[in-house]
Amino acid sequence: MGAGLAGLTAAVRARELGLSVAVLDQGSGDRYLCNSRYSGGILHLAFQDIANDPASLTRAMTEATGGFIKSSLAELLAQNGLRTVHWLRDQGVRFIRNPQVAWQHWVLAPPRAITGGLDWEGRGPDLALRTLLARLRTLGGEVHLDTRVERALIRDGRCAGLVARQPSGMVEFEANAVLVADGGFQANLDLMKQHVSPKPDGVLQRGSGMSRGDGLRLATELGAATTGMEAFYGHLLVREAFENPKLWPYPQVDEIACAGVVVDRAGERVADEGLGGVYLANQIAHRVDPLGCHVIFDAAIWDTQGRQSRIPANPHLLRGGATLVEAPTLAALAERIGVSAQGLERTVAAHNQAISTGQCAQLTPARSTAKHAPAPIVGAPFHAFAICAGITHTAGGLQIDERTRVLDQSGAPIAGLHAAGAAVGGIEGGPQAGYVGGLMKALVLGVVAAEQVAGERS
Numbered sequence: 001m002g003a004g005l006a007g008l009t010a011a012v013r014a015r016e017l018g019l020s021v022a023v024l025d026q027g028s029g030d031r032y033l034c035n036s037r038y039s040g041g042i043l044h045l046a047f048q049d050i051a052n053d054p055a056s057l058t059r060a061m062t063e064a065t066g067g068f069i070k071s072s073l074a075e076l077l078a079q080n081g082l083r084t085v086h087w088l089r090d091q092g093v094r095f096i097r098n099p100q101v102a103w104q105h106w107v108l109a110p111p112r113a114i115t116g117g118l119d120w121e122g123r124g125p126d127l128a129l130r131t132l133l134a135r136l137r138t139l140g141g142e143v144h145l146d147t148r149v150e151r152a153l154i155r156d157g158r159c160a161g162l163v164a165r166q167p168s169g170m171v172e173f174e175a176n177a178v179l180v181a182d183g184g185f186q187a188n189l190d191l192m193k194q195h196v197s198p199k200p201d202g203v204l205q206r207g208s209g210m211s212r213g214d215g216l217r218l219a220t221e222l223g224a225a226t227t228g229m230e231a232f233y234g235h236l237l238v239r240e241a242f243e244n245p246k247l248w249p250y251p252q253v254d255e256i257a258c259a260g261v262v263v264d265r266a267g268e269r270v271a272d273e274g275l276g277g278v279y280l281a282n283q284i285a286h287r288v289d290p291l292g293c294h295v296i297f298d299a300a301i302w303d304t305q306g307r308q309s310r311i312p313a314n315p316h317l318l319r320g321g322a323t324l325v326e327a328p329t330l331a332a333l334a335e336r337i338g339v340s341a342q343g344l345e346r347t348v349a350a351h352n353q354a355i356s357t358g359q360c361a362q363l364t365p366a367r368s369t370a371k372h373a374p375a376p377i378v379g380a381p382f383h384a385f386a387i388c389a390g391i392t393h394t395a396g397g398l399q400i401d402e403r404t405r406v407l408d409q410s411g412a413p414i415a416g417l418h419a420a421g422a423a424v425g426g427i428e429g430g431p432q433a434g435y436v437g438g439l440m441k442a443l444v445l446g447v448v449a450a451e452q453v454a455g456e457r458s
């Protein structure tokens, strides 16, 4: 169910192992949209090179998620990362290495352009999916597009296939095993409201918008357990990205926010900026007023942290048409953005004071410094962007074991049901909304799912 990286990987590997396979995807045409196609194409595990030794990769994932990741799944990813990337390369998928950045040693080639907005056509992730689709067809696998899965077929208490809607009507696909690989539930506003944000339409979809939690529903109807439903992978974007497609999925505002302060309408800080853009995006989405935040910084931050990252905010936000608010004083800036001047002045003074005395942990909320160092906001002109949380995909989802079998509430596997990729929970999230790497989660779990089902059949 789903022909993103997780679904296609599983299907190709399953065909290699002699299984009969049908991939069902709701998209139309061979360039159907999915997050895998939109992605930046960087294969990493918790921002580490996947060639690192498995023990250190497991530690990095555990640390990134504050211990949230299920240890058996961390080990599975760490131990199978490199061999599955080699497998992908053997399918004809090409990689490029960024020698300067250790966690970018495996990037799908060619990489996207250094520019804002979407840029997927002919880029590495698009070519990788096309390669896998062609390979699947060559190997005799079935591909059914325009096919939206609605529910599971249940026979003798096991998942025995899927029922899907095609333009001509409903079709049943019988199977010994089903893999849910539908990419999460971020585009389902009801589920988003239930788990992620009280105002889901105030959270920007930073992806294909194709994943509506159909797999989650189907599996929970079969008794599946879920985990970590409130967390997501995403980034901070300017609020104008809601109207301007040149402002998402890049450039992000993360680097600026992690150096400066993120404030609400009262001019008060809303979260620990030192924990990074994914964490901040989660915190903003959880707020009653997710569209009420600004990032505040000064000229020096704009010229240093603003120029960091692969597609830096400075100058790409301006090239894309974003409004950089500028003022000679903090009070004037506050007035321009509709924020309490008194509150903002007090917040910035406390921020600057904490940096100069080394007392950031005493701020409210406490400001950590280990991951991202704060910078003083002292030099005019002072700047602000109205910001929002961009959701790439949900981090919570179906509980699985290290054989990708979906588990029920008692921890027992549901016969015939597997899950891979962004549909799976228990890998990303935790107290700091830790991110481990969506492409590797799709690739490793896809390969392992196929091998598991083939093993059960032999």
Ligand SMILES: Cc1cc2nc3c(=O)[nH]c(=O)nc-3n(C[C@H](O)[C@H](O)[C@H](O)COP(=O)(O)OP(=O)(O)OC[C@H]3O[C@@H](n4cnc5c(N)ncnc54)[C@H](O)[C@@H]3O)c2cc1C
Residues within 6 Å of the ligand: 001, 002, 003, 004, 005, 006, 007, 024, 025, 026, 027, 032, 033, 034, 035, 036, 037, 038, 039, 040, 041, 042, 043, 044, 147, 148, 149, 150, 181, 182, 183, 184, 206, 207, 208, 210, 211, 212, 213, 214, 215, 249, 392, 393, 420, 421, 422, 423, 437, 438, 439, 440, 442
């Ligand atoms: C802009 C952007 C940049 C990213 N950059 C990176 C990166 O550099 N590195 C990284 O590791 N990760 C990155 N990611 C995350 C990564 O792309 C995802 O985690 C990963 O691709 C998820 O793969 P998937 O196969 O689980 O889901 P998807 O690729 O989203 O595929 C799910 C498929 O299921 C289909 N589907 C959904 N519901 C149904 C249904 N009911 N019936 C049939 N089909 C259905 C959808 O149409 C879709 O084709 C990025 C994502 C985005 C959007």
